[in-house]
Amino acid sequence: MSVPLIELKDVTKRFVKTLDLAEKIANLLGAHIREEVVQAVDRVNLRIGIGEVLGLVGESGCGKSTIGRIVAGTLSHSDGTVLYRGREVARMSPAEGKQVALKVQMIFQDPLASLNPRMRVRDIIGEAPRVHGLVAASEIEDYLDEIMLRVGLDPSYKRRYPHQFSGGQRQRIGIARALAVQPEFIVCDEAVAALDVSIQAQVLNVFMKLREELELTYLFISHDIGVVEHLADRVAIMYLGRIVELAPTEDLFTRPNHPYTQALLREVPRLDTRQHAFEPIKGEIPSPLDPPSGCHFHPRCPHVFKPCREEQPKLMEIAPEWLSACYLNNGSRR
Amino acid sequence: MSVFIIRRLLQSLMVIVAMSLIVFFGVNVIGNPVDILINPEFDQEELERAIKALGLDLPLWQQYLVFVKNALQGDFGKSFVFGQSALKLIIQRVPATLELAFTALIMSIIIGIPLGLFAGLKPDSSVSKAIMGGSILGFSLPTFWVGIMMIMIFAVMLGVLPSTGRGQSLTIMGLEISFLTWDGLKHLLMPAINLALLKISLVIRLTRAGTREVVLQDYVKFARAKGLSTRRVILVHVLKNILIPVVTVIGLELGNLIAFSVVTETVFAWPGMGKLIIDSIQMLDRPIIVAYLMIIVFMFVTINLVVDILYSVLDPRVRLQDVKA
Amino acid sequence: MSVTSKIELIPELSAEVALEGETSLRRFVSDFTENKVAVGALMVFLAIVFVAVFASLISPQNPYDLAEIDILNGRLPPRSESMSGTTYWLGTDDQGRDMLSAIFYGLRTSLGVGAMSGFIALCIGTCIGLTAAYFGGRVDSLIMRLVDLQLSFPAILIALMLLAVLGKGVEKIIIALIAVQWAYYARTVRGSALVERSKDYIEAAHCLAFSNRRIVFRHLMPNVLPPLIVVGTVQVAHAILLESTLSFLGIGLPVTEPSLGLLIANGFEYMLSGKYWISFFPGVALLITVVSINLVGDQLRDVLNPRLRR
Ligand SMILES: Nc1ncnc2c1ncn2[C@@H]1O[C@H](COP(=O)(O)OP(=O)(O)O)[C@@H](O)[C@H]1O
Ligand SMILES: [Mg+2]
Numbered sequence: 001m002s003v004p005l006i007e008l009k010d011v012t013k014r015f016v017k018t019l020d021l022a023e024k025i026a027n028l029l030g031a032h033i034r035e036e037v038v039q040a041v042d043r044v045n046l047r048i049g050i051g052e053v054l055g056l057v058g059e060s061g062c063g064k065s066t067i068g069r070i071v072a073g074t075l076s077h078s079d080g081t082v083l084y085r086g087r088e089v090a091r092m093s094p095a096e097g098k099q100v101a102l103k104v105q106m107i108f109q110d111p112l113a114s115l116n117p118r119m120r121v122r123d124i125i126g127e128a129p130r131v132h133g134l135v136a137a138s139e140i141e142d143y144l145d146e147i148m149l150r151v152g153l154d155p156s157y158k159r160r161y162p163h164q165f166s167g168g169q170r171q172r173i174g175i176a177r178a179l180a181v182q183p184e185f186i187v188c189d190e191a192v193a194a195l196d197v198s199i200q201a202q203v204l205n206v207f208m209k210l211r212e213e214l215e216l217t218y219l220f221i222s223h224d225i226g227v228v229e230h231l232a233d234r235v236a237i238m239y240l241g242r243i244v245e246l247a248p249t250e251d252l253f254t255r256p257n258h259p260y261t262q263a264l265l266r267e268v269p270r271l272d273t274r275q276h277a278f279e280p281i282k283g284e285i286p287s288p289l290d291p292p293s294g295c296h297f298h299p300r301c302p303h304v305f306k307p308c309r310e311e312q313p314k315l316m317e318i319a320p321e322w323l324s325a326c327y328l329n330n331g332s333r334r
Numbered sequence: 335m336s337v338f339i340i341r342r343l344l345q346s347l348m349v350i351v352a353m354s355l356i357v358f359f360g361v362n363v364i365g366n367p368v369d370i371l372i373n374p375e376f377d378q379e380e381l382e383r384a385i386k387a388l389g390l391d392l393p394l395w396q397q398y399l400v401f402v403k404n405a406l407q408g409d410f411g412k413s414f415v416f417g418q419s420a421l422k423l424i425i426q427r428v429p430a431t432l433e434l435a436f437t438a439l440i441m442s443i444i445i446g447i448p449l450g451l452f453a454g455l456k457p458d459s460s461v462s463k464a465i466m467g468g469s470i471l472g473f474s475l476p477t478f479w480v481g482i483m484m485i486m487i488f489a490v491m492l493g494v495l496p497s498t499g500r501g502q503s504l505t506i507m508g509l510e511i512s513f514l515t516w517d518g519l520k521h522l523l524m525p526a527i528n529l530a531l532l533k534i535s536l537v538i539r540l541t542r543a544g545t546r547e548v549v550l551q552d553y554v555k556f557a558r559a560k561g562l563s564t565r566r567v568i569l570v571h572v573l574k575n576i577l578i579p580v581v582t583v584i585g586l587e588l589g590n591l592i593a594f595s596v597v598t599e600t601v602f603a604w605p606g607m608g609k610l611i612i613d614s615i616q617m618l619d620r621p622i623i624v625a626y627l628m629i630i631v632f633m634f635v636t637i638n639l640v641v642d643i644l645y646s647v648l649d650p651r652v653r654l655q656d657v658k659a
Numbered sequence: 660m661s662v663t664s665k666i667e668l669i670p671e672l673s674a675e676v677a678l679e680g681e682t683s684l685r686r687f688v689s690d691f692t693e694n695k696v697a698v699g700a701l702m703v704f705l706a707i708v709f710v711a712v713f714a715s716l717i718s719p720q721n722p723y724d725l726a727e728i729d730i731l732n733g734r735l736p737p738r739s740e741s742m743s744g745t746t747y748w749l750g751t752d753d754q755g756r757d758m759l760s761a762i763f764y765g766l767r768t769s770l771g772v773g774a775m776s777g778f779i780a781l782c783i784g785t786c787i788g789l790t791a792a793y794f795g796g797r798v799d800s801l802i803m804r805l806v807d808l809q810l811s812f813p814a815i816l817i818a819l820m821l822l823a824v825l826g827k828g829v830e831k832i833i834i835a836l837i838a839v840q841w842a843y844y845a846r847t848v849r850g851s852a853l854v855e856r857s858k859d860y861i862e863a864a865h866c867l868a869f870s871n872r873r874i875v876f877r878h879l880m881p882n883v884l885p886p887l888i889v890v891g892t893v894q895v896a897h898a899i900l901l902e903s904t905l906s907f908l909g910i911g912l913p914v915t916e917p918s919l920g921l922l923i924a925n926g927f928e929y930m931l932s933g934k935y936w937i938s939f940f941p942g943v944a945l946l947i948t949v950v951s952i953n954l955v956g957d958q959l960r961d962v963l964n965p966r967l968r969r
Binding site: 069072073074098101102104105106108109110113114115116117118119127128131132174177178181 | 858859860862863864865866867868869873877878881882
Binding site for chain 3: 345348349352356357360361470471473474475476477478479483485486489490491497589590593594596597600601611612615616623627630631634635638
């Protein structure tokens with residue numbers, strides 16, 4: 001693989017709630033109040049090549065959005081490095097950092113909340129190119145028309161406010177806003193999850209069309225593994241802050257390796273296999289404040305055996321381009 | 335729980351320190367301490383002696399420490415006007431102010447709760463509408479103007495109540511109180527109502543809201559339908575439900591009443607500490623001003639602290655919120 | 660980007676018409692006018708503002724022009740005539756000033772001081788509240804400590820403290836009123852800014868590499884202002900009341916800038932001899948002003964509070 005567009009090396013994010021003075025004094029007096037630490041992302045490695053679509057899937061609260069934010073540069077990470085075209089983002093000069101920030105844009109889950117309710121569509125889309133001087137003031141109207149048409153919006157709606165649009169149209173406005181700064185990489189965080197199923201397909205089509213036309217690279221985040229199947233080149237499965245499996249989409253959907261991936265796929269009602277049995281994964285997601293030892297998935301895993309509880313399994317290459325973190329791959333069983 | 339109390343204690347301490355800093359720097363930086371602390375009628379020699387005695391030739395931070403040390407010992411200097419210890423002068427006036435504030439507090443309860451209950455139980459009657467309209471008016475009325483109007487009506491026009499001053503008082507356990515004599519009571523009535531007016535409006539609103547909430551709940555409707563007398567239903571359920579919020583607010587409003595007594599005391603020439611501070615500001619009697627500010631801050635912080643802690647004992651939800659935050 | 664590739668019009672584009680044609684402003688106006696009392700209060704308030712602004716044009720006399728007043732006309736009861744034949748509808752004060760004119764001028768001072776202090780406090784409080792909410796962490800807790808500290812004391816006490824140190828004067832009382840009010844604005848702004856800040860459009864603005872200043876003032880602030888309207892009206896009423904109280908106590912405005920509070924104080928000493936009008940009418944004017952502002956504020960709160968919306 002050539003130099004990836006985005007690369008994460010051992011990226012970790014901890015959210016810490018520190019003790020205040022009163023709690024420290026209470027501890028001195030014999031109370032037992034502890035700092036709360038959530039390890040939202042735990043040593044994650046990802047390489048996303050130019051033009052690729054990487055799906056990132058996991059249950060809610062497993063740290064997907066946190067990764068998305070770190071990639072998009074709106075959240076700082078605690079450890080590890082983020083590289084853009086092979087160069088470390090944290091070490092860039094402010095000016096360069098800003099260029100890179102513009103090259104990576106984000107699309108959000110709730111189309112309405114992601115649009116400033118007090119701005120007209122033309123300002124929502126046009127503010128950034130104007131402020132950053134990407135387009136000459138005299139050409140801005142044409143530029144807006146072009147972008148709105150590109151995402152399937154009627155340019156005559158330019159003067160309207162977000163609440164005057166439907167959900168699908170709002171999401172298109174969000175896409176147009178991102179496109180307006182000429183990005184190379186787009187993080188879609190549950191970008192269609194809030195839309196009606198019929199509209200979902202249309203918006204997904206917009207994404208794919210743009211990918212072809214503009215050679216965009218995507219990180220496509222979804223809690224629903226079904227959504228990424230027809231979209232992603234590769235899929236990463238996440239569980240409680242860790243990546244447990246990463247494989248080309250077709251392989252992953254036909255021969256899921258990790259028990260968690262298998263469980264996720266079993267939950268999806270599938271037309272082709274006519275499997276009606278809809279089996280939810282047993283057990284609850286453990287609290288991220290106090291994750292299980294060893295493999296985080298072991299309390300819910302049907303194949304659990306001794307090492308699973310003791311040490312975290314490594315993410316190993318089980319086939320070319322195919323990584324999985326499960327002790328079952330170490331030979332003995334299955 | 336303990337964390338909550340520790341946090342509140344720390345906060346209270348910080349408030350007192352911050353306020354002492356503000357008062358100290360207000361006196362020393364914004365104003366000229368020589369003007370503020372030393373009697374302007376002193377001649378040059380006396381002036382220099384006083385500057386030395388007050389430590390005004392020391393660096394600022396040392397002066398602050400001296401100020402704190404003296405304040406802790408209750409020494410805020412001597413009043414220019416009365417020539418007595420500023421603290422003592424204020425302490426002498428505290429009973430009169432507290433008497434007024436507590437009377438107002440009790441009045442706001444015994445007038446506010448029945449009216450609020452009525453307005454809550456019969457929201458559509460015209461009396462209730464009048465009560466609620468009156469309570470809106472209560473929030474908008476300027477206290478001092480109402481006081482003046484009361485004097486005009488009851489003292490000047492009807493001549494039934496004395497216009498100003500504190501009446502005959504008795505000394506019980508070292509405290510001078512006036513509400514035990516007929517004359518004292520007559521003098522107390524108007525200022526207390528005047529001070530209570532705003533709080534009466536507040537209690538009416540709270541009581542009404544609490545009553546509406548309970549009355550609309552199923553178990554009360556049910557109890558009524560079952561034939562229990564309306565009166566018992568009201569007593570048992572409604573009062574139980576509204577008492578905690580009302581009592582809490584009243585606890586918190588005590589400090590407010592003490593602060594607002596400044597106005598009422600001025601109108602009715604009530605010899606409390608509020609009247610003293612206004613007179614002192616007008617006469618530039620600075621030691622009293624500084625002492626008053628520190629005492630009132632201390633009083634406030636203590637009242638707020640006690641109410642908060644009591645509330646957290648009464649209502650566990652406060653603590654839960656605190657843990658979550 | 661290259662020239663637009665002319666795309667097929669996606670069905671959604673033509674099929675889905677705009678959902679809400681009605682603008683929010685129009686809805687706001689129609690909601691507000693539902694309450695007739697509030698509309699009446701608004702009219703009264705506008706009339707008061709008019710009187711205050713044009714006091715020098717519509718007053719029967721200039722009460723502070725010594726050439727126009729005559730001490731021989733002092734303390735005349737309402738509806739009496741002066742020696743030169745003009746009628747004093749609300750009587751005269753001890754200096755022989757027409758009370759109606761004095762009230763008009765007093766309204767100007769009271770409203771002016773209230774509005775000015777309210778506006779400055781709003782600006783300061785908004786900036787501080789936005790800063791606290793946007794930056795969070797230490798900055799936030801420091802600011803909020805200060806706000807809590809201040810709000811734990813009654814306004815009149817804070818004003819008293821400041822005026823005791825600062826002394827009398829128009830600018831001093833404006834400073835005191837600002838100091839009293841800013842914390843309410845800061846707390847309100849912070850509260851709604853915290854809600855807004857966590858919304859995705861702010862994160863999107865970050866993504867678009869806007870400066871902190873632009874995000875705070877162009878994106879956050881316009882969404883935080885509506886609840887401030889309510890706080891603002893209530894605060895202006897409070898400020899007017901507080902100013903008149905302080906002026907009455909003799910620690911607010913100087914005698915050269917007579918506000919309603921000072922007029923009431925002037926009349927106080929004549930009250931005991933039954934000359935009620937010198938205090939009574941300025942108080943009525945004050946009351947009407949404050950009640951009308953409060954009624955408008957109440958209705959604004961109901962209209963702007965989404966929970967009460969049908
Ligand atoms: N700002 C934050 N402060 C504290 N904890 C956070 C914050 N953001 C996310 N978390 C925690 O990090 C974990 C991962 O969250 P997130 O990345 O939003 O998950 P996902 O997008 O997969 O649903 C969750 O446990 C969440 O509670
Ligand atoms: Mg998420």
